[in-house]
Amino acid sequence: MLRTERLVKEFRGFRAVGGKDGVDLAVREGETHALVGPNGAGKTTLFNLLSGALAPSSGRIYLREREVTGLPAHTIARLGVARSFQVSSVFDDRTVRSHVDLTLLAHSSLRTRFLTSVRSLGAFAERTTEVLELVGLGHLGDRRAGDLAYGQKRALELAMVVAADPAVLLLDEPTAGMGTEDIERTIDLIQRIKGGRTIVLVEHNMKVVGMLADTVSVLQAGELIASGTYSDVRSDPRVVDAYLGAHRA
């Protein structure tokens, strides 16, 4: 589904992603693929490459065997790759509904209409309601996004990702900063929205990884050092050493 070949990203000579030979990552269609690794391993950078926010220094990226290397972020988004942000990134002054409307707009021919009334966005009403129900924000559609609680903002973040009806979801630390209860709700939510989609997930919370991931890849210093099922990876000594810490193994 999503595949990289010898992918490298350098910042002024510092190789944030790539290690020795570049990263070869393969994400199968329909799986949930967790990306873990120490801080600064290059996970977010890899996300930025996959979503087109950054251009790779070398290497290639394929989406459904079509090469998307170097395409701009908005094109990749329209090809069906949606990402969430590590820090919630909502528009404080807009209603919850309009966030979803905006996402739907990006994928509709209305997006270039400038002499059409905003009311034309009403066409999305049904779908918007559906998406909000799905993430559990159905009753908050008219709330100002800035007034939402932290967990609700994360849910809205997910709503924007889901609304695009993407083939691939890139989720960057969806549970960061959440309490246990919110974490469980979010796991539940991700499971609900999944429905056959491919998900790439960055997480530091191993419980979340354990519950969601079909495959886990471990990145260290920009290099892919292990890949496999959760339990395989968990017991890999290199992973224990570099990431988990001895007593958690």
Add this chain to the structure above:
Amino acid sequence: MSVVIRVSSMPTWGRTVLELRHVSAGYGEATVLHEVSLQVGQGDVVTLIGRNGAGKSTLLRSIMGLHPISSGSIKFLGRDITRLRPHRRARMGLGWVQDDRGIYSSLTVEENLRLPRVIGANAWAEERLFGTFPVLGQRRRQMAGSLSGGEQQMLALARVLRMGADVVLCDEPTEGLAPVIVDQIAEILREVASSGATILLVEQNLRFATTVAHKHFLIAEGHIVDHLDNSDVIARENDLLAHLGI
């Protein structure tokens, strides 16, 4: 929230260094902290536990003088600091780690570290910081805004260590950190406490909280509703999760 336990006077563990009396604060019309009173003794490691939006960060900001309180008083080292400007409080020995990390993106890593004033004798030297967080050493000339999320978190903690504050207010220092680093942070906090400093920690991760702290305040909707020690927390974990959603 089922029960609200009103606490008028809190127990202390050791000589009181920080004391809040009936502190209320809010944003605009909304009151977020309701008559919060608490005391923290020297060398204590204390956590504030509560769900998102309970008012934990607001409380720390109020102690630091960055958020105006509408009533109540705050005493630090026996002196009333309620009206003191934040920089004066800092110079008296209060340190603060901001919840969103508060990285200066227009400064390099090194400049970020050099900015805080060195206050106490326990201040960490630069070499010691780089020894503890080697990744920061490697990135010392990089603009701090381009650090990874976790690296920024380390930098935020490192900065406050450099001050050598007597009381460290630490707002979610483990958010977004790899498990191995979380362990390391716990280690560091214990080390800081053992050198005589006091730590007031906001934390959502109960496990982490119990490994570093001895005492815990439960905060809900702006009220301090209970205070527990480690054994209470472990015993009541499920109960806490159910009631407080932590």
Add this chain to the structure above:
Amino acid sequence: MITVRLVQSARRNQTAGWALLGAGALLALMLPWLVYPPIAVDILAWALFAMSIDILFGYAGMLSFGHAAFWGVSAYATGLAAIELGVPFPLAILVGAVSAALVAVPIGLVAVRTHGIYFTMVTLAFAQLIYYIANRWSSLTGGENGLQGIPRDFVGLEWSDPFVYYHAALLIVAIGFWVAWRSVNSPTGQVLVALRANPARVRALGFSVERYRVFAFVLSAFLAGIAGGVYAIGHRMVTLQDLYWTTSGEGIAMAVLGGTATLFGSIVGAALLVLLEDFLATSGIEATGSVTGAVFVLILLFFRGGIWGAVSAALARLRGTSQDDVLERPPPTGPAVPPSNAAEEATTQGSDVK
């Protein structure tokens, strides 16, 4: 309960809106009886010009200090079309506006790569460049003397009477107002507002941020062009003054005075400043700069929403309702520090950004 109130207030707002529009239209038709007709024409042209600046600044967050270029280019193109080709004036104005839009394309392509105060200064630089070119190319532009005696022909009617011309101008400018209002309240307009708050987010949703910015820029230039054309025909002359940066400053002043991100505030701002300038010209008060400057300072310090913003806030407070009509608009103050994702935007904007 709450929904009912919202619906009621929406309906009330709508009626209020229509009433306001009706009153405005009536006032517009009566204007040449109330003020000297050429002044009324000036108000129209400046109002559309200020509005074109407000679309960019108030909604898309891009403050152009180079809009004099579009006003001026269109004025010259309009004048030349009327003088040299003898085309009727509505067509000449269209020629002018299209020229302005064409000039805006390359400028926009470079300028949208920058943000904030950089954008402001880049647009200024290009406008100054065009000013120098116009000054040098005096065979075309008449240099310092400008173009004089622009004809005002159309279907053999007597348009030389400013009173008559006002109504033609009103029609043209009203179309401009409508385009401005429509595009701000269109899907595209929504994208622009969102983009101002958080470009990285909007890009990740699948919108081409640069393309929207350029589009907004060119559209705004087109509207500024209509305004410049109407003005040129109204005065029957064009001078270098029209291309000078002070013209941009005046347009911004009007937009800010009326209230940014209010669109119709621009009309109020333009009317007030044109009348003020007209008054000062014969009042014997020489402190024109101080008066304009003080207006700026006071508005920015005390009524950042401008006159329109202050009045509508007061009305809303009176009615005691309705955040719904304020909601979809950007706050008049603009985002303080760009919000949470700005850091991400900054890193993804690194030297290797495409």
Add this chain to the structure above:
Amino acid sequence: MTTFLQASLNGLVSGGFYALLAIGLAVIYGMLRVANFAHGAVYMLGAFGAVILYDMFGTPFWAALVVVPVVIAAGGVVVERTLIRRLVPLDPVYNFLLTFGLALIIQDLVRLNYGVVGQPYAKPAALEGRINFGPLEYPTYQFVVLIASIALTCGVWLALNKTKVGMVVRAATERPSLTEAFGVNVNVWMIPVFAFGVALAALAGVMAAPMRSVNSAMGADIVIILFAVIIIGGMGSVLGAVLAAYLVGFLQELAQMYVPAAAGATTFILMAVVLAVRPSGLLGRQEAAR
């Protein structure tokens, strides 16, 4: 060849003068995020300060050099505390507009009192005449201005890079409350920096008085060039501003020498080219471009 050398020297002198004016602007923007459109008006006030002091008290040039910047900087601080400060949390374009309004007022008040006609101001006798450099000869005064400008530029650069000032003020601008929480009294650092930026503009004004026409509009157009300069240099960067100032001065002089028709436009062409290639200017830090 001599002509070219002479033109280069002209370029250097002109660049030095731009640098003198631009660093104040760059310091104020780079550290405090205030895009001060009134910088040109302050420059003009500096020149008028020298003229007025001479007319009223017969104050000599050398004394004016010290007194005028101090007095004007004090005024600048008052304006900063009462007006500019309130808009600092907003997008910098708001302060840009505010200072635009202030510039209009300042210029207008000076014009109302002194008219549009230039004010005479004599050069100090010691700096009359010309210096000989082999094949070249240069007006002493202009040369001294160049030296002063280089010295000041170096001084500012050292002050910002060898002390904590630059760092602390940038930090305080980015996150004022956090910086206080680190024990830094933000105002103690920020006020002097603003004052210093203002003083530099006033100083440039005093230095300009003997060699330029002193009139109320003298700062109106130059401020546009100065903004172009600091944008070419990259708005956060003081070093960039200085480099760009010399670059602009140099190119203008060469253009005036060899392609006079383009002289007026050189700065803006340069700016368009630089920004097309590097949207944040020559040495601009990326986040400054936001």
Add this chain to the structure above:
Amino acid sequence: GGGPTALGDDQAISNGKLTLAVVTDMSGTYSALTGKGSLEAVKMAVDDYQEKYGSDAVAQEIEVLSADHQNEPDIANTKARELFDRQGADAIFDVPSSAAALAVADLAEEFQRIYINVAAGSTDLTGSACNEYTYHWAYDTEMLARGSAATLTQRGEKNWYIVYPDYQFGQDMTAAFTTHIEANGGKVLGTDATPFPNDNFAASMTKALEIKPDVIATMAAGSDLTNFVKQYNEFGLAEAGIELAVGAMFDTDVESIGATQMSGTLYTTDWFWNQDDEAREWADDFKARLDVRPTAVHAGDYSAATQYLEAVQRAGTDDADAVAEELDGHEFEDMFARNARVRSEDHRMIHDSYLTVVKEAKDVQEAFDYTELVETIPADEAFGPPSSSCDLG
């Protein structure tokens, strides 16, 4: 022209009063040269007219209006229109800057009222843009060039170097200078266009020192001129034997640079306040009213208004066609204009002009006492012949 008609005063004068309007720059660049002084000069002309004719005056009630165009041509346009259209102005005077003047000339034709330009220097007003109702009263670029370029070349200054601001006025002046220099056997060794405004002329100075002409002429005005002169002295052009000629200069310019720096500078003017007793007397009156010395433009406004009022008096009406008929071909002599005649072909008022030099600082007796006559250029030679592009018959 026909003599006074037998009509009564109330019918002879439209709306019962004569309205003179001064459209000028009260706050912009030209405000010292024109501005309040222009308005005052016109008022003085009205006072003198009323004093002179008393109850015999055709216009018993005279009103003087003014508008400040802030040096913006479009304001000038609107204000002039309003004055003609709504405020019944019979004649407009002054109007600095050629763009504004040309706009007002257009309006004069549209409304068929009189416009007498004093402050703008463009020859287009009596050339391609001339019309029956527009007059050009004082200096123009051709006059300035003839006075300085022709006279100086004849006096032996053969080699010239010209620095001009790169806009219409500068270009026109340079063209006119070049024509007259070459016509008199001189040579223009080089010209140098500079931006406008400009405060740095180092490159021009460098080039001049390289070329070593007899005269360096600058077409800069206002503060640019100040900068130019300061740098001319700094770079030592005077010591290198290069004389300075200025295209257009007024006493206000000398005042702003200081006589020391300016002395020896040559320029052409059509009036200076201490040229003779009559001028001085008027200048004293003027000073009593405004506390400054008048510029040549102020004197020109006085003359224009006076001659306009005289024409009304002769015509017995304020009807523009009748007044124009009285003005056309009229020969006169007044405080401002000597050996003067209004050419009917192009409405250029021709009169003597003067090549002058700035006095040595030690000879300066009082403020604004800067000018010394070098040579008088007779009216017939002072201005160019009527332009072929203008034929008012």
